[in-house]
Amino acid sequence: MAKLPVSPLARPLPEMPPLAGVRLATAEAGIRYKGRADVLLAEFAEGTTVAGVFTKNLCPGAPVTYCREALQGGVARGLVVNAGNANVFNGVAGMRAVETTARAAAQTLGTTADQIFLASTGVIGEPLPAHKIVAVMDELQGRLAADGFAQAAGAIMTTDTFAKGATRRAKIGGVEVTINGIAKGSGMIAPDMATMLAFIFTDAAIPAQAMQAMLAKGVEHSFNCITIDSDTSTSDTVLLFATGQAGNKPVDDAAHLADFRRALHEVLHELALLVVRDGEGAQKLVTITVEGAVSHASAKRIGLAIANSPLVKTAIAGEDANWGRIVMAVGKAGEPADRDRLGVAVGGVWMAQNGGVVPGYDETPVVAHMKGGEIEITVDIGLGDGHATVWTCDLTHGYIDINGSYRS
Amino acid sequence: MAKLPVSPLARPLPEMPPLAGVRLATAEAGIRYKGRADVLLAEFAEGTTVAGVFTKNLCPGAPVTYCREALQGGVARGLVVNAGNANVFNGVAGMRAVETTARAAAQTLGTTADQIFLASTGVIGEPLPAHKIVAVMDELQGRLAADGFAQAAGAIMTTDTFAKGATRRAKIGGVEVTINGIAKGSGMIAPDMATMLAFIFTDAAIPAQAMQAMLAKGVEHSFNCITIDSDTSTSDTVLLFATGQAGNKPVDDAAHLADFRRALHEVLHELALLVVRDGEGAQKLVTITVEGAVSHASAKRIGLAIANSPLVKTAIAGEDANWGRIVMAVGKAGEPADRDRLGVAVGGVWMAQNGGVVPGYDETPVVAHMKGGEIEITVDIGLGDGHATVWTCDLTHGYIDINGSYRS
Secondary structure, three states: OOOOOOOOOOOOOOOOOOOOOEEEEEEOOOOOOOOOOOEEEEEEOOOOEEEEEEOOOOOOOHHHHHHHHHHHHOEOOEEEEEEEEOOOOOHHHHHHHHHHHHHHHHHHHOOOHHHEEEEEEEEOOOOOOHHHHHHOHHHHHHHOEOOOHHHHHHHOOOOOOOOEEEEEEEEEOOEEEEEEEEEEOOOOOOOOOOOOEEEEEEOOOOOHHHHHHHHHHHHHOOHHHEOOOOOOOOOOEEEEEEOOOOOOOOOOOOOOOHHHHHHHHHHHHHHHHHHHHOOOOOOOEEEEEEEEEOOHHHHHHHHHHHHOOHHHHHHHHOOOOOHHHHHHHHHHOOOOOOHHHOEEEEOOEEEEEOOEEOOOOOOHHHHHHHOOOEEEEEEEOOOOOEEEEEEEEOOOHHHHHHHOOOOO | OOOOOOOOOOOOOOOOOOOOOEEEEEEOOOOOOOOOOOEEEEEEOOOOEEEEEEOOOOOOOHHHHHHHHHHHHOEOOEEEEEEEEOOOOOHHHHHHHHHHHHHHHHHHHOOOHHHEEEEEEEEOOOOOOHHHHHHOHHHHHHHOEOOOHHHHHHHOOOOOOOOEEEEEEEEEOOEEEEEEEEEEOOOOOOOOOOOOEEEEEEOOOOOHHHHHHHHHHHHHOOHHHEOOOOOOOOOOEEEEEEOOOOOOOOOOOOOOOHHHHHHHHHHHHHHHHHHHHOOOOOOOEEEEEEEEEOOHHHHHHHHHHHHOOHHHHHHHHOOOOOHHHHHHHHHHOOOOOOHHHOEEEEOOEEEEEOOEEOOOOOOHHHHHHHOOOEEEEEEEOOOOOEEEEEEEEOOOHHHHHHHHHOOO
16 A cells, blocks of 8 residues: 655654663564565563563454463563454464564573563554564564664554654662553544554562552553544554663662652653654544533543534534534433533534534634644533543544555 | 535425314414425314323423423323423423413314323524414414325424324224324434424324323333434423324223334334434434343443444444444443454444354345445344344444534
């Protein structure tokens, strides 16, 4: 397919510093793409702990099934990611491809297959030619280096139009640690989980169990609050690796880890929004805040009903502040709502309140807001204290172009 | 907005014969559209019974709230429908517009307002100028005639590109009765309910309670099995009026009414499919049959997950038999499914079975099928006996064009 134009909402890849205990390499295995890196190998220092959150799709890819099992051990020495083939719905051949890849990586890194993590992204239902990954393993090993995060972010892309990364520093017990994250994803994006793949690396020392809890909570408020097209991928994977090389004490204590948690959540949030910014065909980033619902969970469900409504999303693409469609979406969410208490604001201007148009409201600032690249919608349900924010993008001709022609 | 081209899936309006006890008239009230009829008045003979099914959207329009109440009486003498303004989310002004219209119609037809039924379709959140409807009431009365079904079908259209009607004959206790139905709808179409408006008329004599049960069941298998964009309208209304003029005995007995039920369900099914055929931007009518689910309800939920998937719908628009996306949609439905038992057929050809591609399957007939206007997808879940069929259309540039520019 023709190369897609870079999203108008793209952000430059930040400088991601090397992390003690992480070495990265990429190579061209030619799985589907030619003339670009399509395989990533990461090597982790001994003692690296790992946490993971995966798709809730009931027909997951073979790598997801494999990772869920590997995660039981709680330790990781390597990660292999390929782009171009998702290794989904390949039956026994899918599991064999996973085992072949894991065994080859384990041999290369001098460890056992159960400490290797895998992810694949791309076409569904075509056998993954694992031999092509095996064939570049030596080349990958020879290239392992500490400063490869930018290349890693590029190697895992499929329909992505820009590489995605985020970085933060935090202190644990006075010791400075670093978190780098990379992600890919632009279609088949909806909770749960709202990305294809994201990998977070840190030099902090954190027990696996504490990490799992922090990651799950962080994903709930980031990747699980974004939607591009309501479709849940079969491959969604978020993995967090902590090498323990920064020298902090590996204490499992909420107060001790507070600053790390803050930084981790910022990385997850930033990566999640980058995925929305690269939503297939996206021209506008849409932030939807729901207030006054009967609970936070109810607010989130209402927010996602709005964010998934094709009629709302096409109206935004048309720069039409169509609050009638927003009201429709609130009503279809099936959550407690009272037509005659509803309020809708766009760009901070309340267009409707208490179930009707605000008399004499001035459309001028709303029209101007709708022409921008970042749209803010606030809905007041008027019933309680539940609130939530979710993110999506508009639905444009670009989405149809991409998905009507690309077999993914 | 520019007039939309007629859907390539359109069907000609059938000849709908006059029905004893029903007189119809249309007029140009100029509510939003100019130069076309936008109001329908129907007059029913004394003794006409009525049944109704309405949107489950929790922010319904004022006419829906009004009709739910009027339905308690079980009898109808009149129906007023306007196109161009949905009278939704207008607060107290919305209820006042409803009352004004009902009172005027009641006076015109010599009855009371609680025997008048109302429906409105069009823009949300703009006050309905009921005075414009009142102004044409005398003109409507003067034009009431028995043969106005075709004009009635035209007067209730909004973004519809063709008028929709269906007709059937049935026997009740040896007496022949006739059923005519008209419908409108092409966007904001999803269960429940899957149409904007449908009105069914019969000269049969049927107790209101028996009619309500038959209508609810019929809607469940017709309008509630179609989806265009997953968005649930605030105005969806199906009303069934029975004038009792055909002379059959008004018996409430399942066997006695079997043939009428068959004919009614055929009318509902035909109207529902006409709505899908006029789906905004639709180029293909898609029939999705799910077999082998753990229950019929589960099969229907899986079918609707496939039918609502933007990735499946854009693939169909691109004439790509992308069964990987169908598998994804099965998995995201959250219903019992086993990746390794799944089968997917397109146009009757099994592409995937038992969780993988059918070895050496010939894509040629599938490619040919995808180029046609009517697409058949069958999914075998492989777990039980539950089955269901749902209908949708593809997602094309036309949908974006219509909804990115039209404020509805």
